[in-house]
Amino acid sequence: MPELPEVQTVLNGLSPVMSGEVIMTVMVGNQKLRAAPPPDFISHVTGQKILNLSRRGKYLIISLENNKAIIHHLGMSGSFRISGKAGDAKLHDHLSYILSNGKKIIYNDPRRFGMVYLTEVADLEQHKAFSNMGPDPFSEDFTSEMLFEKFKSKKGPVKTVLLNQALVAGLGNIYVCEALYLAGIHPEKVAAKISRQKTALLYDAILLVLKNAIKSGGSSLRDHKGVDGTMGYFQHSFNVYGKKGQPCGMCDCDVEKTGGVKMIRQAGRSTFYCTEKQGK
DNA sequence: TTGTAGACTTGGTTCA
DNA sequence: CCTAACCAAGTCTACA
Numbered sequence: 001m002p003e004l005p006e007v008q009t010v011l012n013g014l015s016p017v018m019s020g021e022v023i024m025t026v027m028v029g030n031q032k033l034r035a036a037p038p039p040d041f042i043s044h045v046t047g048q049k050i051l052n053l054s055r056r057g058k059y060l061i062i063s064l065e066n067n068k069a070i071i072h073h074l075g076m077s078g079s080f081r082i083s084g085k086a087g088d089a090k091l092h093d094h095l096s097y098i099l100s101n102g103k104k105i106i107y108n109d110p111r112r113f114g115m116v117y118l119t120e121v122a123d124l125e126q127h128k129a130f131s132n133m134g135p136d137p138f139s140e141d142f143t144s145e146m147l148f149e150k151f152k153s154k155k156g157p158v159k160t161v162l163l164n165q166a167l168v169a170g171l172g173n174i175y176v177c178e179a180l181y182l183a184g185i186h187p188e189k190v191a192a193k194i195s196r197q198k199t200a201l202l203y204d205a206i207l208l209v210l211k212n213a214i215k216s217g218g219s220s221l222r223d224h225k226g227v228d229g230t231m232g233y234f235q236h237s238f239n240v241y242g243k244k245g246q247p248c249g250m251c252d253c254d255v256e257k258t259g260g261v262k263m264i265r266q267a268g269r270s271t272f273y274c275t276e277k278q279g280k
Numbered sequence: 281t282t283g284t285a286g287a288c289t290t291g292g293t294t295c296a
Numbered sequence: 297c298c299t300a301a302c303c304a305a306g307t308c309t310a311c312a
Contacts, residue, residue, distance in 0.1 A: 003305060110289080111289045222292075267285080
């Protein structure tokens with residue numbers, strides 16, 4: 001499911017239910033996730049009060065009273081749901097927390113690309129999930145000028161460069177395509193050759209598309225749902241993603257002539273763009 | 281060092 | 297209609 005807006009949606013749903021509660025019981029399935037909970041996970045987590053939940057890039061962080069932090073990554077298909085009753089197990093449930101308020105928080109992940117780590121809160125920045133991670137787009141460290149500076153040394157296409165979490169954290173295939181469209185930048189443009197002015201437009205576009213997607217509860221293409229099962233609806237606002245051959249979102253040209261949104265392949269991933277607004 | 285392809289895994293969609 | 301092939305929101309590793 002998860003680029004930044006989807007993870008934020010999950011966080012917004014889980015936080016009010018989990019914060020301040022005590023984890024009474026933890027159940028870990030035997031199917032291996034990409035990074036399964038460590039062997040001592042259950043003993044360190046059980047009986048602990050949850051201080052708060054937060055997000056860093058595409059990771060969800062649950063901070064506990066014993067100064068441990070649970071780090072969740074939802075991979076490609078992970079989701080959380082909140083359940084009040086027993087006997088509602090589903091295929092691909094891998095981990096569940098039963099809280100002092102009686103709620104059951106269940107992590108489900110068909111493709112098992114998800115990751116669960118446990119670390120000390122004080123060591124979070126040094127953890128391998130974050131040690132090489134760029135700033136969160138909503139942090140003060142992420143600025144237009146910083147983006148321009150980072151681009152200077154990048155010879156690769158801007159689309160691929162933006163997917164690198166070490167540059168800025170949280171962008172994935174969908175929102176990179178959408179941000180480049182809003183900024184009017186061709187996805188194959190070499191990052192180092194983008195002007196300061198264009199970079200400023202891109203910076204604004206990234207923040208705008210992420211904010212709007214969060215407002216919509218993320219994008220529900222396949223697996224993403226809110227914790228109460230509701231679907232995000234930002235996919236209805238896509239301008240180019242998944243719209244091969246169709247008119248782009250702000251289209252005012254003749255699709256018969258232009259062929260509509262173009263799809264290409266970059267570094268093994270699909271890229272969508274408008275030849276009229278972003279160039280050939 | 282940097283950039284790209286491949287692997288991981290399951291399931292939904294499309295097409296012969 | 298059934299099946300096979302292909303594709304997918306991410307990240308890590310292995311090469312060129």
